Amino acid sequence: MAAPYTPLVEAADHHVQPAAPRTPGEAVALLAARRATGALHGPLGILWLVDGQVAAAESPRAPGLADLLTGCGRLTPEEWADLLHRHGPQGRVGEALVDRQLLTRGELELGHLGTLFDAAYFVLADRAGGTWRFESEARHWLGTVTPVDPARLGREVERRHRLLDRIWPWPQLDTAPVRPVEHSRSPSHRPPGRRRRELLDHADGRRTPADLARLLGRSGFGVTADIRRLAAAGLLDTPRHAAPAAAPSRPAADPVRPVADPVLSAAAPSRPGSGLHRRVPGATLRGLPSTGPAATTGSAATTSPAVPVAPAPTRSDRPPTTAAAHPLTVPDPDIALLTRVRDLLEARL
Numbered sequence: 001m002a003a004p005y006t007p008l009v010e011a012a013d014h015h016v017q018p019a020a021p022r023t024p025g026e027a028v029a030l031l032a033a034r035r036a037t038g039a040l041h042g043p044l045g046i047l048w049l050v051d052g053q054v055a056a057a058e059s060p061r062a063p064g065l066a067d068l069l070t071g072c073g074r075l076t077p078e079e080w081a082d083l084l085h086r087h088g089p090q091g092r093v094g095e096a097l098v099d100r101q102l103l104t105r106g107e108l109e110l111g112h113l114g115t116l117f118d119a120a121y122f123v124l125a126d127r128a129g130g131t132w133r134f135e136s137e138a139r140h141w142l143g144t145v146t147p148v149d150p151a152r153l154g155r156e157v158e159r160r161h162r163l164l165d166r167i168w169p170w171p172q173l174d175t176a177p178v179r180p181v182e183h184s185r186s187p188s189h190r191p192p193g194r195r196r197r198e199l200l201d202h203a204d205g206r207r208t209p210a211d212l213a214r215l216l217g218r219s220g221f222g223v224t225a226d227i228r229r230l231a232a233a234g235l236l237d238t239p240r241h242a243a244p245a246a247a248p249s250r251p252a253a254d255p256v257r258p259v260a261d262p263v264l265s266a267a268a269p270s271r272p273g274s275g276l277h278r279r280v281p282g283a284t285l286r287g288l289p290s291t292g293p294a295a296t297t298g299s300a301a302t303t304s305p306a307v308p309v310a311p312a313p314t315r316s317d318r319p320p321t322t323a324a325a326h327p328l329t330v331p332d333p334d335i336a337l338l339t340r341v342r343d344l345l346e347a348r349l
Contacts, residue, residue, distance in 0.1 A: 024124045025154050027132050028054070032150045039138035043130035045123035048140040053147035056112075056140035057119035061175075061210040062220030065115050065142065071217030075102060088141035095143060112145040117156060118219050120148075124157045160221060167225060168232040172239040174224050178203035178212065184235040191233060196226050200235065 024042055028049075031040065035052040045059030058064055066084075069075045075083075079102075087096040094112070097103045103111070164171075180203050183189050190197055195218075202212055213223040230236045 024126055024132065025157075027134075028124070028150045028154070031134065036134070037137055037139075039135040039140075041133045041135065042123055042126060044126045045119055047120065047123055048138065050139075050144050050147055052150070054116070054120065054150055054153055055144050055147045056142055057116045057123055059119040059122040059220070061122040061213075062115065062119040063214045063217065064119070065111050067214050068111060068115065068217055069103075071214075084141060091139045091141060091143040093142050094145050109146050112142065113148070114219065116148060117153070118221050120153055121157050121160050121221050124154065125161055164225060164228055168228040170228065170231060170238055173227055173231055173236070174209060176239045177206050177208055178227060179205045179237040180230075181235060181237050184230075189235065191230060191235060195222075196230055199223065199226055199230065203236075 024040075027040060027042075028047065031038075031049055032052040037050050038048075040047045040049065044061065045057060047054055048056040063071070066080050070077050070080055083093055083096055087093045094108055097108055098105055164174075178199070180200050184200055191200065198216060199212060202215060207215065209223050209227050210220060212218075212227075213220040216223070227236065231238050
């Protein structure tokens with residue numbers, strides 16, 4: 001028999017707290033301080049806690065571990081249903097996956113943390129408020145795999161919230177059906193990257209971002225971010241019942257300008273109003289073409305002399321910075337490597 005729901009304002013010693021939590025984050029912080037174990041039910045999902053740590057999360061807006069495993073073919077729906085029936089009531093599905101060699105321990109932890117952070121974002125990012133109920137001593141069917149500190153989870157939720165607003169501050173896109181505009185199907189307007197093209201191909205005006213995430217077996221937050229990028233590029237019909245919080249300053253053709261890292265920006269060529277450039281495939285640190293009048297415009301096999309690296313002038317005699325000859329003109333190999341790593345992480349978000 002399931003444990004009864006208890007109000008969050010009632011402590012373990014039955015003394016009433018001064019005020020009820022006003023946000024999901026406050027509710028989790030209150031339960032973490034009590035080292036509570038159970039399930040916190042909210043409008044957008046459920047968080048399971050064990051001794052005050054978040055052990056699992058589920059939300060209708062994010063695919064769960066079952067969706068990912070059956071979607072990629074690691075398990076059939078029948079195999080998953082059997083595992084859940086046999087080991088779910090004891091909270092041992094995670095152990096059974098490893099014991100049967102269906103997943104390695106590392107794969108289980110990686111999949112668990114990915115789905116936990118994904119669902120917890122939607123559960124904790126709820127700003128509309130609503131009824132929150134705590135089911136004491138409730139356990140998740142997966143079991144305790146890798147608990148997460150609530151403070152760390154809260155920081156990650158805020159980081160993702162800021163990222164989405166920086167891409168395109170129009171939260172109505174996160175729940176509305178995805179409707180591509182007419183010209184988005186033409187080859188000249190196809191977005192870069194397989195993931196976004198795949199989203200456009202499956203968007204039919206009825207599926208929401210959550211539907212597309214489950215259909216494609218992808219992260220709910222990752223799909224949400226790509227939807228906003230497509231809208232910022234002018235490839236989606238955005239909902240008109242509310243205006244964005246702030247109009248984006250970037251042009252539609254460049255919806256996701258990278259945020260310049262302070263360390264990399266100090267070493268990269270400085271131009272007013274420009275951040276770090278994306279790497280062009282095949283770019284190297286030497287042999288960059290010249291941009292002067294004598295630049296050769298022959299075939300791709302034409303070679304050019306190596307770019308000399310002169311000592312940096314002092315602040316008083318530093319010459320005016322000219323336009324970069326190539327998107328990658330950083331002379332320091334370490335800085336160039338970090339730039340490429342940053343671009344790769346952005347592309348795989």
